[in-house]
Structures are given as C-alpha cells and as structure tokens.
Amino acid sequence: MTALESEDEDEEQHPLPDLPNADEYEEIRMRCAPNPNTSWHLGHARMGAVIGTYKERYDGWFVCRFDDTDPETKRPDLDAYDAIVEDIRYLGFEPDRVAKASDRLETYYDAARRLIDADGAYTCTCPGEEFSELKNAGEPCPHREKGPETSREEFEAMVAGEYDAGEIVLRVKTEIEHKNPALRDWVAFRIVDTPHPREEAAEYRCWPMLDFQSGIDDHEMGVTHIIRGIDLQDSAKRQQFVYDYFGWEYPEVIHWGHVTLDEYDVPMSASKLVELIDAGKFDGWDDPRLPTLTSLRRRGIRGEAVTAAMIELGTSTSNVDLAMSSVYANNRELIDDDADRNFLVRDGVEKPLLGGPDTAKPPVHPEHEERGVREIPVGGGVLVEPDDVPPNGSRVWLKGLGCVRHTRDAFEYVDDDIDVVREEDVPVVHWVSADENRALTLRTMDGDVSGVAEPGVADIPVDEVVQFERVGFARIDGQDGKTVAYFAHE
RNA sequence: GCUCCGGUGGUGUAGUCCGGCCAAUCAUAUUGCCCUCUCGAGGCAAUGACCGGGGUUCAAAUCCCCGCCGGAGCACCA
Missing domain, CATH: 3.90.800.10 (Glutamyl-tRNA Synthetase; Domain 3)
Known part of the structure; x- marks a missing residue:
C-alpha cells in the first residue's frame, strides 16, 4: 500500500468534525486548561481525548495549562498537577508543554x-x-x-x-x-x-479571574483553537473586549455540552466525589464504583478505549449521555486477544464428582492454540455457579473436562461426545475444583463478590488482564494470600 | 427578569451552512439465527429517529415564523 492510500484511509476514519478554518493556520495549537483540584473523571477525559486526537490528526501542538488562579474557593491540590498529566498520558497523549497560571x-x-x-x-x-x-x-x-x-x-x-x-x-x-x-x-x-x-x-x-488570565495566555501561547465546555460560552464574548483593546485576533472556539453517564449511581462532579470519598463512602479515588480515570485504569480499561468512546461523542453543544457500553465495547476489542482465559466461580455450589479424568485441559485462548492449554486438577468434587446447576437427571458440559449428569446430588461423569452440546442442547459451563482452587475477591461496580478460581490464577502477575469465562474481563490487582481482581466488563 | 445555545432511533453520531441523490449514515444497544467446549470473539439478519404546529417551495431533517422542551451565563469560582 502506498503512503497516499494509507493517508486516504485515515482521512475517512476520524469521527470528529474538522476544526474550523484549520487550513488557515500554519500549526494547530490548542490548550487543555484544567483546574488542578482533583485528578480526572470521565467528564474531564473528554477534554484530553479530543484535544489529543486533534493534535495527532493535524500534527498540532497542545499545552496542558493549569488555570490555578483561585487559591481559596477552587484551591489547587498539589498532587493533582502530576496526576492530571498522568491522566492525559493514560488517554494516550503527551502535552507538548505543561504550564501553570500561578507561575x-x-x-x-x-x-x-x-x-x-x-x-x-x-x-x-x-x-x-x-x-x-x-x-x-x-x-x-x-x-x-x-x-x-x-x-x-x-x-x-x-x-x-x-x-x-x-x-x-x-x-x-x-x-x-x-x-x-x-x-x-x-x-x-x-x-x-x-x-x-x-x-x-x-x-x-x-x-x-479565569476570563482575563486565560484570555491573555491563549494569545501569548499562540492558541489557534479553544475547545471547552458550554459553561464558558460567554467567556469568548467577554474576552473579545480585551482582545479588541489589544488588537488581537480571537482564536477559533468550540463549545461542547456536559457529559452524563449511565451505569453509575454517583454524580460526575469532582466536588461531589471528593465529598463522598471524604465521608468514607468509597475506598478512594480509584474505587471501582467511581467514574474516575484511576478507577477505570485499575479495572483494566485502557485509556485508548476511553478516548475512542469520547471521540464518538463528537463536539456538539448539546448535553450528551455517554453509554458505558461504548467504553466497554472499545476496550473489549483492545484486550480480548491478549486476555488469557480462566475459570472463576462465584457463590459456588459444591457437587461431588464421580468418575472422569484427573486433569482438565481447556485452552489458554480459544483463538490461539499456540498458547497451549491450562492443566487444571479436578479432584473429587467441583464448584459451579448456582444458575449453572442442571435439574436433577440432566446433563451439563464442564468446559475442558467433559459431560456430567446431575444425579443423587452429585455430578456423575458420562462419556458423551462434544456433539451433545450442539445436538442435544447440553449447556456448557465453567467450574472450579473443590479440592484445589484459589480464593478470589472480584471487585465490581456493584460491590465485592467472593469466589474461587482455578489454581493457576494464583500465578498471574498483578496488572494482567484476563477473561474469566462466562463472567467477564478483569484486571488482577493483588496476589497477597488470595487474589483480588477488578471487574472491567463482560 | 435579562442574554446566549441546543433539540435526528435506547445511546452517540452523519446529513442542516449551499433544500432534491435522505422512505435518513455509521457505531453502540437489544433480539433472533449461524459458528463456537464462554453469556467473549467472529458472521448474518431484524428492531428503532428527523420536538410540535404553521409557512415558503414542484420538493423541507435542511429555509422562515410561532410554540414546546432541555442546557448555559448574568460570581471578587473554574
């Protein structure tokens, strides 16, 4: 493929609208101007994602400028300066310059x-x-x-x-x-x-005040395009008076509406989040129940997925509801191929197992045979999730192990062929040995869930993202005595 | 009260400037089917929208008017 063709393809793929009058400027220069009083939640992420994406698209430039000019009401948090730059990196971008208004x-x-x-x-x-x-x-x-x-x-x-x-x-x-x-x-x-x-x-x-400070800075820093929320709609008109006195030309400006989220019970407001955390309602800024970037990161959601979802929102001035499913869909695409498969049983029901092999050998990843199989010891009993226990007399296929029939409150191994799954609608379920397993806490948006995982889960390095089959994707967060995993999404 | 923005399927978005090729794009979502030792992935299909009313016009999502609804500002906050 020639370079020209590949450029054409890129051309078609960006969902964001063109920047106004982009071709009138030698270089597209933007600013991301957060208030450093907390690290970011998903609402802030839009700013980083869109500005970063435009920077890449136009080969432009952007400054992360902390508009920290209120030491009292919007008192800066000294940790937030670096945390926000980290958040921008998480989204996949690097500011060309970092500045502080207070300097x-x-x-x-x-x-x-x-x-x-x-x-x-x-x-x-x-x-x-x-x-x-x-x-x-x-x-x-x-x-x-x-x-x-x-x-x-x-x-x-x-x-x-x-x-x-x-x-x-x-x-x-x-x-x-x-x-x-x-x-x-x-x-x-x-x-x-x-x-x-x-x-x-x-x-x-x-x-x-913000309107004065940012008006001066935007000019001094050569900003060509300002992208910000509708709460600052009147700012441009106010600043225009200053620009007129100085004979400056006001940058192009885009305003967008507020982002609201589905799936979360908490309001997406930095001050409210701080309040709730201070009140002890959550473990901290990265509690899985919070819509913060540190929380998403801990759950194994890639910044690129957040960015992609933000880009899909466009830049309209009306308020938008961000469906978390959009973030999840983007993330799934990014992680599915790498995520090794494992079994995790929540609220397991134990059943003695009569007969069958000593070891089960399900694949590490069904689409990648070359990654081999997991060798899972079976033992004298298995745990399955309550909903997966078949009615008495019925069969169920234990993944990687084989077919069993539920009789006299036990699972009796039957030597059926895999065809019964397709031909006789035998359900396929995941399971964990009752004798050899690993205790695990799954931290989810709805609270903590305890379960047991296949023994190999104990050896997965912290930070790795796996898929618990038929449960969902999760990031391994701790291996201290038992495994702690943060649930990402299905 | 004054001022400024918006309103396309469940969600987001394209189209609106320059009316016709829009019985409306794409993604996500939901449902069904195929495939599969996952409820993941992949394939196929279905579902579903132009806020309302007038006007201009041969023709309106697109232009005009009037409503309705939503958002934002009128801070010695950002």
Missing part, C-alpha cells in the same frame, strides 16, 4: 497595566451587590470614569498587597448597557487573602 502572574499584571493605560479597565471599590444592581440596571458605577492614572495607581497598590480581599477589584470596561448582562464590566482581578498552596506563588494576593 505567570507578572505576565497578567503587565497586560493589566497596558489595558488600564488604554482606558480599557478601571479599579472599582463598589461592594459586589451594589455593583450588581447598577449593572443590571445598565448604569455605570462612580469609579468607571476615574481615569487611567488613578486606576493605575490603585492597581499597583492591589499588586503590592495594600488591600484586603473584597475591598477592590479591577474591571474590564466593556459596554455597561450591553444587552447581555453577563458581559457588562466584568472583574479581571481581585484580592485573595489566602496564600496559594504552591510555594512559588504563595506571596501573591492580587489574582486574575
């Missing part, structure tokens, strides 16, 4: 000074409520026309730490009668008394 305060101050000098911003000591009333009435506050020199002086005093929180702000001068009240003279800087948790930024008290 860039001087840049924002400089921009503010220039904006004030251009009469594009003014300091304002109105109490919030008072200003809000004036604003809603479309009336300017008394500070609006004080002139750049006074504002400049007061702003320098803000930077110097001469004000306390709540005493003063710097506002961008937009249009006080703008028909959309959300755009009228918005706050660009305010005073925060609480020190930033990062040592490097702990001395600053005058902090920019």
